[in-house]
Amino acid sequence: MKRSALLAILLFVSFGFAQDSREQLGPADKPAKNKSPHPLVAVMNSVNAKLRPELTGKHPRVFFTEDDFSKLIERSRTTHRDQWKVTVSRLLVLKNDPPPPPADARRLQNTVGIAMAEGAFAYRIDRDPKLLAAVKRYMDAAVSYDIWGYRTNKPDVDLAAGHLLYGMGTAYDLLYNEFTPEERKKYREKITLQARKLYTYYLPKTGRSYSYSQNHVFIPVAGLGVAAYALYDEVPDAPEWAKLSRAIYDRVLATYSGDGYYYEGFEYWVFSTPWIIHYLDAHSHSTGEDLYDLPGLKKSHLYLAHSLLPDGQYVFDFGDVFEGPLTRAKQGEDYRRSHPQGRFHTNFNLLFRLAQRYKNPEIQGVAKWMESLGHSNAEDFWSLAWVEPDIKPVPIEQLSPSHYFSDHEVVYWRSSWSKSAVAFAFKCGPPEGHKTAELVTKFTDWHLSNGHAHPDANSFILYANGKVLTGDSGYAGVPMTEQHNTVLVDGRGQAAEGKGHDAFSDMPYSQLNDIKITGLELLPQLAFVRGDATAAYAKDLAVQKFYRTLIYNGREFIIWDELATGTPRKFTSLLISDEAIKSAEGRFDLSGASVQIISPEDALASIEPNTVRAPGPPGSVDKGPLRERGYRLRVEQKAAATQAGFVTVIRPSGPTESAKTQEIQ
Numbered sequence: 001m002k003r004s005a006l007l008a009i010l011l012f013v014s015f016g017f018a019q020d021s022r023e024q025l026g027p028a029d030k031p032a033k034n035k036s037p038h039p040l041v042a043v044m045n046s047v048n049a050k051l052r053p054e055l056t057g058k059h060p061r062v063f064f065t066e067d068d069f070s071k072l073i074e075r076s077r078t079t080h081r082d083q084w085k086v087t088v089s090r091l092l093v094l095k096n097d098p099p100p101p102p103a104d105a106r107r108l109q110n111t112v113g114i115a116m117a118e119g120a121f122a123y124r125i126d127r128d129p130k131l132l133a134a135v136k137r138y139m140d141a142a143v144s145y146d147i148w149g150y151r152t153n154k155p156d157v158d159l160a161a162g163h164l165l166y167g168m169g170t171a172y173d174l175l176y177n178e179f180t181p182e183e184r185k186k187y188r189e190k191i192t193l194q195a196r197k198l199y200t201y202y203l204p205k206t207g208r209s210y211s212y213s214q215n216h217v218f219i220p221v222a223g224l225g226v227a228a229y230a231l232y233d234e235v236p237d238a239p240e241w242a243k244l245s246r247a248i249y250d251r252v253l254a255t256y257s258g259d260g261y262y263y264e265g266f267e268y269w270v271f272s273t274p275w276i277i278h279y280l281d282a283h284s285h286s287t288g289e290d291l292y293d294l295p296g297l298k299k300s301h302l303y304l305a306h307s308l309l310p311d312g313q314y315v316f317d318f319g320d321v322f323e324g325p326l327t328r329a330k331q332g333e334d335y336r337r338s339h340p341q342g343r344f345h346t347n348f349n350l351l352f353r354l355a356q357r358y359k360n361p362e363i364q365g366v367a368k369w370m371e372s373l374g375h376s377n378a379e380d381f382w383s384l385a386w387v388e389p390d391i392k393p394v395p396i397e398q399l400s401p402s403h404y405f406s407d408h409e410v411v412y413w414r415s416s417w418s419k420s421a422v423a424f425a426f427k428c429g430p431p432e433g434h435k436t437a438e439l440v441t442k443f444t445d446w447h448l449s450n451g452h453a454h455p456d457a458n459s460f461i462l463y464a465n466g467k468v469l470t471g472d473s474g475y476a477g478v479p480m481t482e483q484h485n486t487v488l489v490d491g492r493g494q495a496a497e498g499k500g501h502d503a504f505s506d507m508p509y510s511q512l513n514d515i516k517i518t519g520l521e522l523l524p525q526l527a528f529v530r531g532d533a534t535a536a537y538a539k540d541l542a543v544q545k546f547y548r549t550l551i552y553n554g555r556e557f558i559i560w561d562e563l564a565t566g567t568p569r570k571f572t573s574l575l576i577s578d579e580a581i582k583s584a585e586g587r588f589d590l591s592g593a594s595v596q597i598i599s600p601e602d603a604l605a606s607i608e609p610n611t612v613r614a615p616g617p618p619g620s621v622d623k624g625p626l627r628e629r630g631y632r633l634r635v636e637q638k639a640a641a642t643q644a645g646f647v648t649v650i651r652p653s654g655p656t657e658s659a660k661t662q663e664i665q
């Protein structure tokens with residue numbers, strides 16, 4: 001198979017992301033203010049990272065024991081037989097040859113890591129000699145890669161390193177007794193070499209901080225943890241890798257979402273959350289310490305359920321999420337990643353693991369609902385271990401159709417759980433939620449890296465009659481407020497936008513923490529939300545008030561903005577449309593809706609392409625090309641003023657589900 005064709009196939013199931021040269025992803029070093037030991041050192045010396053004595057000298061042990069496999073094999077032949085057949089039919093190691101070195105095309109090594117773990121697990125279930133040979137080919141390929149990751153950007157210590165350590169460590173543990181002594185030595189030495197590089201890179205030192213809540217920390221460190229437990233009693237320093245991983249995860253878990261919302265966006269929940277689950281499971285099984293008591297994980301099914309659009313095939317895409325209008329139109333470079341083989345890729349089977357761990361029928365219900373929608377997973381094989389038939393799922397119809405994530409200040413509302421529902425999402429909060437304002441002062445070794453969050457306070461996404469009426473613009477190399485349904489002040493957006501991928505890097509979090517939702521009423525067919533985004537703008541703009549009220553009255557959306565500044569300014573209200581905007585008879589027709597500007601009466605309106613700087617290559621995410629993603633309606637008052645009020649009415653085209661319900665009532 002040609003390498004280009006192989007890459008195209010592997011991209012279907014692998015996620016990986018660019019970085020900005022200005023961002024501080026992972027560790028960051030500054031001159032030390034004092035010579036005190038790094039706070040992480042004390043954590044390393046106090047945590048439990050010891051292999052359970054009964055696992056010493058035994059394989060497998062990281063995720064499963066031999067006894068566990070007896071039960072899993074029985075499942076594959078009985079209760080989970082049909083599911084397992086589908087998994088085996090899609091095994092990557094049997095479908096494709098491993099990419100030859102250097103395998104440095106974007107995301108390519110990520111999939112190699114997943115393929116090794118998947119193939120090794122499948123071999124332990126079916127004992128197919130072809131599988132064992134195929135996994136060895138993939139492991140040999142990983143050994144042959146001089147650089148794990150990208151030579152030009154964080155080689156050996158970033159996302160690919162995490163994927164490969166996880167895959168190779170898992171395969172080494174599962175297949176230990178199938179390898180010859182020479183093979184064990186070869187694989188062990190490569191894992192050791194790469195784990196030591198990652199360990200050294202992440203070691204605490206005076207003046208060092210970490211972006212604990214950001215995926216570029218907890219993904220590679222999860223891989224280090226898996227490798228540590230796989231080699232714990234075979235490599236002298238492996239216990240130290242385990243201690244460092246556990247210490248860093250102490251901070252990762254402490255800074256994780258408090259309300260279940262994921263600040264980097266849905267695409268990143270899909271990409272990032274598996275690694276938290278993998279670390280928690282490897283650590284729990286290897287040491288006996290359960291770290292699952294995490295409010296954000298217990299509520300993450302609410303984030304997935306409410307993020308989905310009523311048709312179930314895309315999401316309310318706040319943050320860095322694919323390509324907005326292009327992906328919704330099933331076009332663009334990212335559609336094949338978001339919908340491999342036409343199936344929306346959501347990694348919903350993680351919810352089966354959470355339902356299993358928490359014994360929660362509601363989580364099980366959301367997972368079964370997403371499964372019924374035809375969604376796909378990157379690691380289907382885990383479902384054999386995670387799906388518990390004895391947990392009776394709560395039907396999705398019994399879940400409230402609206403939810404308020406109070407820490408991150410995001411509201412989701414829909415008229416029902418049917419595919420024909422009217423729905424909206426409204427966002428007005430600090431990038432990582434209010435909880436972060438306190439923790440960032442408590443953990444002095446934590447620095448924020450909010451590049452995947454966007455400067456979009458008081459923005460909204462509307463949906464009716466099977467279409468996004470006005471929505472977001474997708475993953476941006478340089479996120480800008482003008483790419484969202486919110487307001488510019490003298491042509492400028494929120495936070496410190498325009499300087500790179502992280503629009504919040506130069507803004508005090510104490511100021512951002514004042515962004516909040518101040519009013520809320522969510523009823524079955526009516527809704528009201530009020531947000532205060534005053535603090536979202538730089539101080540020099542002297543914004544004194546930006547209150548936005550969104551009302552849905554069962555037939556139309558009403559947007560009311562109250563704005564004030566200390567000096568005369570021009571305010572611009574923005575609406576994004578997937579399709580070309582047409583002006584006719586005092587209104588504007590968007591994709592699936594008509595827009596009427598009620599106030600100001602003399603408003604100036606213009607239509608322009610919605611231009612976004614797309615993400616660039618790893619290390620230069622803010623250097624990507626300009627892309628047109630839909631269209632933008634700009635509405636501003638005629639002259640600068642210290643106060644302004646905008647009232648906009650957005651009416652879905654055709655009768656909506658809620659309007660029909662009102663007529664019946």
